[in-house]
Each structure stands twice: as C-alpha cells, then as structure tokens.
Amino acid sequence: MTAPIRKLAAPCGTWTSPISAQVVAAGASPLSQVMLDGADVYWLAGRASEAGRTTLLRQRGDQTRELAPAPFNVRSRVHEYGGGACAVARGTVWFSHFADNRIYRIDGDGAPQPMSAGGDLRYADFVPDAARARLVGVREDHSAGAAYPANTICAIGFDGSETVLVDGNDFYAAPRLSPDGRRLAWLCWDHPRMPWQGTELWLADVADDGTLVNGRLVAGGADESIVQPEWSPAGVLHFVSDRTGWWNLYRFDAGVVAPLCPREAEFGGPHWTFGVSMYGFRSELEIVCTCIEEGVSKLARLSTADGTLQPLDTPYQEIRELRVAGDTVALLAGAPTIALELARIDLGTGLRTVLARSIEQLPDTGYLSVPQSIRYPSANGRHAYAFYYPPSNADYEPVADEKPPLMVIGHGGPTGMATSTLKLATQFWTSRGIAVLDVNYGGSTGFGRAYRDALAGQWGVVDVEDCVAGARWLADQGLVDRERLLIRGGSAGGLTTLCALAFHDVFKAGASYYGVSDLAGLDADSHKFESHYNEYLIAPKAQADAVYRQRSPINHTDKLKRPMIFFQGLDDKVVPPPQSEVMVNALRARGVPVAYITLEGEGHGFRKADSIVRTLEAELYFYLRVFGIPIPQALAPVEIENLPA
Structure with a gap:
C-alpha cells in the first residue's frame, strides 16, 4: 500500500507553484464570438503573445485555419467595448479591423479585402443581407466633431456604399433580418439609461428599395430591458425581457407578446458588448x-x-x-x-x-482550488453571493495554526458577474497559499433585476459592504487570517477597492487596476456609452455633486492608511491615467506605502503577455513585502515608496 505523500509545511504566500505569471500570461487565450456556418465553426481568439491581437479561426472537418493573420486585429470599437466584430454566411466572412475601423471581406480561403470606409466610422453587430448585396449593422460616426459620436443602423453595400436606415436614438444594437429578408428587428435606447435598465424592441418592413417602412414598437420601455432578438426558422420574432424581474424568453406572434418559460432564472445578460448569443x-x-x-x-x-x-x-x-x-x-x-x-x-x-x-496546458489538479459557492449575510439584512477559493497546492500546507491571507476580488462593470470558470489568474494566488473570495455583490447580474438594482444609487456602498461582509464572515468561520485581508479590483472593482480601504478598517492592503477614484472626473472623461451611467449608479445630475464628493475616494485620501499598489494603462480611454495618478500622489504625500506601475500601449484591461507577467509579479511582491513574508529571489523588486526596508 502506497503511503500518502506528505506535504511540506510552509508559510502561506511562500509556496512554490507551477502556475507562474508566465504560465498565466501564455495560457490565457481569450475566446469570443462563436459562429456557425453550415458544418463550419468560426470563433475569435486573443493572442497575448502578439500584443493582444484578436484573430479569426475556422474549424472545417478536422482542420483549423486562421483566416485573419497578422497584422489583422478582429475587433470593433463601437461603444469602446466592441463585440460583434464579425459575421459569416455561406463561406464568406466580414470583420472589423481594429487599426483602421474598416470592414474587410474574406471569400473562402482568400485574403481579406477592404469593403467599408473606416476611419471615423466604426461598425459592429452586422448581419448579411445577401439579397440586397449589403450588410446591415450598427455604425458609430465620430466624424462630426461633436462631443459624442452619432449612432445609427446602417446598410453597408458590398460595393462600399452606405445608407442610414434608422437614426434618432442615442444607441442601437442587434439589427436582425427575418429569414425571408422582409422584416428587420432592432434594439434602441436613450440617455440616461443603460441597456440593462430600459431598451425598446422595434420592428419594420423592408421595402423593395431596401429602406425601412412601417416601423413599430414591439416591446420594452424605460423600465424593461430587452436583449437578443432572434427569428425562429419560420419567421417568428423572439427576444429576452426582464419585465417580470428576470430575463426570460418571449415571442412576438400575430401582434401578441407571450412568455415561453416564466422562471426565476436568467436567459440573458447585460449588453456590454455586441453579438452575444445565449439561445438559438x-x-x-x-x-x-x-x-x-x-x-x-x-x-x-x-x-x-x-x-x-x-x-x-x-x-x-x-x-x-x-x-x-x-x-x-x-x-x-x-x-x-x-x-x-x-x-x-x-x-x-x-x-x-x-x-x-x-488554456492548452492545465496544471495538475492537485494545484487547483475548486471554489465553494457561498451565500452570506451582509449589511441591512441583505445577503450576498461569492465563490470562495481555499488555498490548494499538492506540495504544501500552512504551518501549524496558520490561517491563510485572503484576497477579496470585486468584479468590474459594476453590472457584471463573477463566475466559477477556471482562471489561472486566480489559481496563481491560491496555489501560493492565499485564499480568494470572488464576490457577486449587490448589483451583479445572474440573480434577477431586484438584486441587480440593489446598486442603483448605491455604488461605492452596497458593493463595498458585501466585500467587507464576505471577508469578515470567512474570518469569523476561522477560515482566513483576519490580520491579512487584501482587496483588489479593476475598473469598477477598483472603486470598490478604494472605497473599502477609505471607509472601512478591515483590509490591510489593496491593489487597484485602472480603478475609478474620481466620479466627477469619470463623468468628464467618459465615452458616450457610459456618460450617464453614474446617474443610475450614484445620483441624477441635479444631486450628483454632493454625492460624488461623498463617495469619491479622491476626496478622502486622508482616510487611506493602508498600503496600496496601482496599475494603469497609459492608453486607457474608459478610466484615464489621472484617475490613478491623483491617488498615488496623495498617498505618496501622506507617507502611506504606495507603488505605481504604468503600462505603455495598454488600454482598459491588459492584453499583452509581458504586461500580465509584470503586474502579477509586482502585486505578489508588494503583498509579500507588506506582510513581511519572505520573497523568492526570482521575483523582481518593485519600488514601494514610504515602506521601510
């Protein structure tokens, strides 16, 4: 009988792990926009080793072929978040190239050929209208010199001509042609709403000359969010609506909207990017x-x-x-x-x-932490949800009586959702002896509209309370070290991080990845899609000034007493560098330990392999220094101001 392998007892945070920062960077190839064309499967894949370029792949039979080789970068910039950058029909592909915003066409295995103007015109969510030799899609026009671009639904001819089909609303999405090509459905909404607050579903007939006639409102409004309109094979319009408080499936037939499966469950998600499909x-x-x-x-x-x-x-x-x-x-x-x-x-x-x-090569399962889905009490009688990852390493265990540090993660959005899918970036920490709590705070999707709306007017409060409550709950259960609680987050999660450190004395250190620190500045710098988002998250503009001052960490730097590290892409247009720089300067001036890492050529979210390696290793070094944990020699030092040697 084989004796069990004895693990080595070592301080949490010092465990040797095969999940290095290089493995995290090399292993993560973002996959998106899956498409079917007959028996062929198409999809987009990110290439971190190629400066984050996104390429187009096709599986035909047993063969995989790259259709958009370098330098092509298959991404759309509409709404800044993009998505819906590609369409396929009968072996022909159309895609948006990030560098010049032009639509390119690929016939069969041929080389990409430019089709549209590009430049100040951006395109997304386009569908082929073969009978009229054109695409129908969303166009964003930045050429007028106005404060914000004009969004429309546009026909882009295969000959390069363009015709606006629908305009007048602030935003459009999901133009969908009926199987016979005689009707077009689409979504639209206006400021100050975000699409998960209220959208409208419209339907029009397509005239012989390709213009739209007899447009009529089918469903939706200021308080109903509709996503993913689709046509059945027989030409019946279907869609997902949250009119009951849950994103459920409906159909529109003979002028009547009818539910298909009323259920306290979500059959759709928030429209952050174009082209997402959750049913077929x-x-x-x-x-x-x-x-x-x-x-x-x-x-x-x-x-x-x-x-x-x-x-x-x-x-x-x-x-x-x-x-x-x-x-x-x-x-x-x-x-x-x-x-x-x-x-x-x-x-x-x-x-x-x-x-x-x-991730092509996964670590041995002995180094993987399997999360526990937990529900725990939070402030004001609420409950919150999270995934708890205990430390796991096939070779190590904590020393006697040691409880692990805990890293609390607040997801971005903030209208988003943490999931339990394996992420090497999470396992990087757990395999080194640091527990992780990935929080679905109030405001997250996947739990119905009431839970999502818990953040209405409460951003920087409810999300923070749920992160704080989760850390305390795990400490009360004896699972983690109360004196080594960390918090990190990116973008909206960065605001959660900064507010948690400014307004609560629970976490001992934190990391902000392109985090929001100044709500007023965020409004001033924001792109069109999110320019009124804070009216939902914080307060209407008439009341915003006072609430912004109260909530913005940038106005409360005197309350920040814990060490922090900041990471910022210098090309970030969503949360520009000044949002981080002002915070760093304030902590530096007050003598609080602080580190600041900037990344050239990175925007909102880091795509380059060397950026991923640099930030992960710098963050680990920072925590080890702060907690006095021995630092491996291989880990490059990071300059931490105001921290004694």
Missing part, C-alpha cells in the same frame, strides 16, 4: 438555451409548444455564448476545473468535442 433554434419547436440560477449556468432545451425546460447534461457551470444549427450546438463554456473552451455538441448523439481551449 434547433427547430421551430425547440430552443437550446442557457439558464442561469444563482450565478451558475446550465444548458437546456426549451419546448416552444408547452414551455417545458429540460436540462442537457454538460460539465459546464458557465456558458458565456452559444450558437445552434439543427443538432449542432457550439458554445463557449467553463467550470471550476475547466478553463473557458469552445465545444461542439451533437444533440442527436450527445457527443461533445472540444475545438479550442483558452
């Missing part, structure tokens, strides 16, 4: 869809006749996107021990084939 038609009688309950996704088949929902057995707990064509389902999905991957499922046989993985 196997036939007129069956929809294959994602159903999210308490933040966990399930694949299911839905009968359009009687609303019966039947789960489909898969290993996944997050389904980020799916497409359906007959018996074929292609999806992007993951689970606690499965990094995001592209899989094809044959509904007839049940066979699942993995076509691409975001």
Whole structure:
C-alpha cells in the first residue's frame, strides 16, 4: 500500500507553484464570438503573445485555419467595448479591423479585402443581407466633431456604399433580418439609461428599395430591458425581457407578446458588448438555451409548444455564448476545473468535442482550488453571493495554526458577474497559499433585476459592504487570517477597492487596476456609452455633486492608511491615467506605502503577455513585502515608496 505523500509545511504566500505569471500570461487565450456556418465553426481568439491581437479561426472537418493573420486585429470599437466584430454566411466572412475601423471581406480561403470606409466610422453587430448585396449593422460616426459620436443602423453595400436606415436614438444594437429578408428587428435606447435598465424592441418592413417602412414598437420601455432578438426558422420574432424581474424568453406572434418559460432564472445578460448569443433554434419547436440560477449556468432545451425546460447534461457551470444549427450546438463554456473552451455538441448523439481551449496546458489538479459557492449575510439584512477559493497546492500546507491571507476580488462593470470558470489568474494566488473570495455583490447580474438594482444609487456602498461582509464572515468561520485581508479590483472593482480601504478598517492592503477614484472626473472623461451611467449608479445630475464628493475616494485620501499598489494603462480611454495618478500622489504625500506601475500601449484591461507577467509579479511582491513574508529571489523588486526596508 502506497503511503500518502506528505506535504511540506510552509508559510502561506511562500509556496512554490507551477502556475507562474508566465504560465498565466501564455495560457490565457481569450475566446469570443462563436459562429456557425453550415458544418463550419468560426470563433475569435486573443493572442497575448502578439500584443493582444484578436484573430479569426475556422474549424472545417478536422482542420483549423486562421483566416485573419497578422497584422489583422478582429475587433470593433463601437461603444469602446466592441463585440460583434464579425459575421459569416455561406463561406464568406466580414470583420472589423481594429487599426483602421474598416470592414474587410474574406471569400473562402482568400485574403481579406477592404469593403467599408473606416476611419471615423466604426461598425459592429452586422448581419448579411445577401439579397440586397449589403450588410446591415450598427455604425458609430465620430466624424462630426461633436462631443459624442452619432449612432445609427446602417446598410453597408458590398460595393462600399452606405445608407442610414434608422437614426434618432442615442444607441442601437442587434439589427436582425427575418429569414425571408422582409422584416428587420432592432434594439434602441436613450440617455440616461443603460441597456440593462430600459431598451425598446422595434420592428419594420423592408421595402423593395431596401429602406425601412412601417416601423413599430414591439416591446420594452424605460423600465424593461430587452436583449437578443432572434427569428425562429419560420419567421417568428423572439427576444429576452426582464419585465417580470428576470430575463426570460418571449415571442412576438400575430401582434401578441407571450412568455415561453416564466422562471426565476436568467436567459440573458447585460449588453456590454455586441453579438452575444445565449439561445438559438434547433427547430421551430425547440430552443437550446442557457439558464442561469444563482450565478451558475446550465444548458437546456426549451419546448416552444408547452414551455417545458429540460436540462442537457454538460460539465459546464458557465456558458458565456452559444450558437445552434439543427443538432449542432457550439458554445463557449467553463467550470471550476475547466478553463473557458469552445465545444461542439451533437444533440442527436450527445457527443461533445472540444475545438479550442483558452488554456492548452492545465496544471495538475492537485494545484487547483475548486471554489465553494457561498451565500452570506451582509449589511441591512441583505445577503450576498461569492465563490470562495481555499488555498490548494499538492506540495504544501500552512504551518501549524496558520490561517491563510485572503484576497477579496470585486468584479468590474459594476453590472457584471463573477463566475466559477477556471482562471489561472486566480489559481496563481491560491496555489501560493492565499485564499480568494470572488464576490457577486449587490448589483451583479445572474440573480434577477431586484438584486441587480440593489446598486442603483448605491455604488461605492452596497458593493463595498458585501466585500467587507464576505471577508469578515470567512474570518469569523476561522477560515482566513483576519490580520491579512487584501482587496483588489479593476475598473469598477477598483472603486470598490478604494472605497473599502477609505471607509472601512478591515483590509490591510489593496491593489487597484485602472480603478475609478474620481466620479466627477469619470463623468468628464467618459465615452458616450457610459456618460450617464453614474446617474443610475450614484445620483441624477441635479444631486450628483454632493454625492460624488461623498463617495469619491479622491476626496478622502486622508482616510487611506493602508498600503496600496496601482496599475494603469497609459492608453486607457474608459478610466484615464489621472484617475490613478491623483491617488498615488496623495498617498505618496501622506507617507502611506504606495507603488505605481504604468503600462505603455495598454488600454482598459491588459492584453499583452509581458504586461500580465509584470503586474502579477509586482502585486505578489508588494503583498509579500507588506506582510513581511519572505520573497523568492526570482521575483523582481518593485519600488514601494514610504515602506521601510
């Protein structure tokens, strides 16, 4: 009988791990926008080793081919967050190239050829209208010199001509042609709403000359969020609406809107990027869809006749996107021990084939922490949700009576969601002996509209309370060291981090990745899509000044007493560098330990491999120094001002 392998006892944070920063950077290839064209599967993949370039791949039979080689970068800049940068039909592909904003066309295996003007015109979410030799999509025009660009639905001819089909609203999304090409559905909304607050679904007939006539409002309004309109094979319009408080499926037939499967679950998500698909038609009688309950996704088949929902057995707990064509389902999905991957499922046989993985070489499972989904009490009688990752390493365990440090993560958005899909960036910490709590604070999606709206007017309060409560709850359970609680976050999560450190004395150190520090400055610098977001998150403009002063960490630097490290992309247009620089200067002047890492050529979110390596290693070094934990010789030092040697 083989004796169990004895682990080495060592201080948490010093454990040697095969999950290095280099492994994290090299292993993570973002996958997005899966598409089906007959038997072919198309998708986009990020290349961190190529400065974050996004390429287009096609699986045909057993062969994978790259269709948009360097220097092509398949990304759209509409709404800054992009998405919907590619479309395919009958072997022809159209895509937006990030460098010049032009739409390029690929016929078969040919080279990309430019089709549109580009420049100050940006395009996204386009669909082919083959009968009229054009694409129909969202266009964002930056050429007028106005404060904000003009958004429209536009027809882009295969000959390069352009015609505006719909205008007058601040935003448009999801133009979708009926199977016979005679009707067009689309979404629109106006300031100050974000699309998860209120959108409208419109329908118009397409005249013989390609213009739209008889436009009419189908559903939606100021307090109803609609996402993903789609046509069934027989030409019945379907969509997802949260009119009951949950994003459920509906159809519009013969002038009547009817629910398909009323349920306290989410069949859609917030419109941050274009082109996301969470359901599709196997036939007129069956929809294959994602159903999210308490933040966990399930694949299911839905009968359009009687609303019966039947789960489909898969290993996944997050389904980020799916497409359906007959018996074929292609999806992007993951689970606690499965990094995001592209899989094809044959509904007839049940066979699942993995076509691409975001991480090709996974560490041994002994070095992976499997999260526990927890629900815990928070402020004012509320409950919050999170995924707790205990430390895990096949070779190490804590020394006697040692409890691990805890890193609390607040996700971005803040209208977003933490998921349990395997992320090496999380395992980087847990495999070194640092526990992680990934919080779905009030305001997160995946838990219904009431939970999402808990953040209305409360950003910087509810999210912070839920992060603080989670850390305290784990400490009360005896699972983590109360004296070594950390908090980190990016973008909106950066505001959560800064507010937690300024207004609560719970966390001992923190890291802000391009975090929001000045709400007024964020409004002044914000791009069009988010320029009124704070009216929902903080306060209407008439009351905003006083609340902004109260909530913005930049006005409360005198309360910041804990060491902090800041990371900032110098090309960030969403949260510009001054948001970090003012905070760094204030801490520096007050004698608080602070480090500041800037990255050239990086925007809102870091894409380059060397940037990922540099930031992870710098953050680890920072925590080890702050807590007096021995630092490995291989870890490059970081300048930390005001911290004694």
